[in-house]
Every structure is written in C-alpha cells, then in structure tokens.
Amino acid sequence: MNKKRKKNTRHRGSHTAARGFKKKARGSGNRGGVGKAGTGKRADQKKNLIKYPFGKDKTLRKEPSKKLKTINLRDLVEKFKGKKEIELKGYKILGLGEVKEKLTIKASAASSSAIDKVKKAGGEILVSGK
Numbered sequence: 001m002n003k004k005r006k007k008n009t010r011h012r013g014s015h016t017a018a019r020g021f022k023k024k025a026r027g028s029g030n031r032g033g034v035g036k037a038g039t040g041k042r043a044d045q046k047k048n049l050i051k052y053p054f055g056k057d058k059t060l061r062k063e064p065s066k067k068l069k070t071i072n073l074r075d076l077v078e079k080f081k082g083k084k085e086i087e088l089k090g091y092k093i094l095g096l097g098e099v100k101e102k103l104t105i106k107a108s109a110a111s112s113s114a115i116d117k118v119k120k121a122g123g124e125i126l127v128s129g130k
Contacts, residue, residue, distance in 0.1 A: 068091060068092040068108055069090055069091050069092070070091065070092050070093075070094050071088065071091050071092075071093060072094045072095070072096035072097050073093065073094070073095060073096060073097040073098070073099050073114055073117060073118070074096055074097025074098070075097070076097075076099075076103075076105070077097065077099060077100075077101075084101075084102065084103060084104060085103075085104045085105075085106075086103060086104070086105045086106070087105075087106045088105065088106065088107045088108070089106075090108055091107050091108060091109075092108060092109040092110060092111070093107050093109070093110040093111065093125060094110075094111050094113075095112075095114035095116070095117055097117075098117065099117050099118055099121040099123065100121060102121060102122040102123045103118055103121065103123035103124075104123055104124055104126070105118065105123070105124075105125045105126065106125075106128065107125060107126070107127060107128075108127070108128060108129075110125045110127050
C-alpha cells in the first residue's frame, strides 16, 4: 500500500510550489516577514511561550579581558643577562628557576613564588595594575 504524500511536500522543488505564477510569490510579504515578524498583538498570534533573546548578548558588550604573556625567572635571567633593571609591560612573572643577582623588575603581574625568590636575592618586583 502506497502512502500518499502531503500536498505541500509534493509541490516542493517545483518553480512555483503551488502558488500560481512566479510573480505572485515574490517579496517578504509572501514569507510573512523576516525574523520575529508576526509575533505582535494579534488574536491568537502572541508567542509568549517562546522566549526570544531580544537585544544583543551581554558577552558582546563586555570588554574582553587582556591576557598577560607569561615569563619564568629562568628565562628572564637568560634573556636579560647583565641588566639590573628590567621593564616588562604586559607580562606576568612566574617563579620557575633561580635568581642569583639583585634585580629590579617592573611587570604587570607576578606570582608570589617569583616575588619571594627575587626578594631573597636582594631585588624586588614592582607590580603595576595593568
């Protein structure tokens, strides 16, 4: 027994899809509008069960947090040999490695272990907020 397909599925793929001539089906009026069109105050048309996300998402309005680059103490010692004052804006100093000389480091952030190691060597890490 063959099941008869619905009329609208039978019309899919044809030029006019049972709307008559082509000109009749142009424009957004035929579609009923765009987006949430037709959800306004009309009898039995209000879609109050469906929650639409009106407006822009809050995550788009938030300013993205600036990621700090990280650098370990051992890399600092290798990279800046012989320098006593090091300025690293946009970096966070991490405590991996040893410091033997007295250093003054200006950075955006530093871990507590890095601060302790530099203080033990007689230096200091100056942390600026940003």
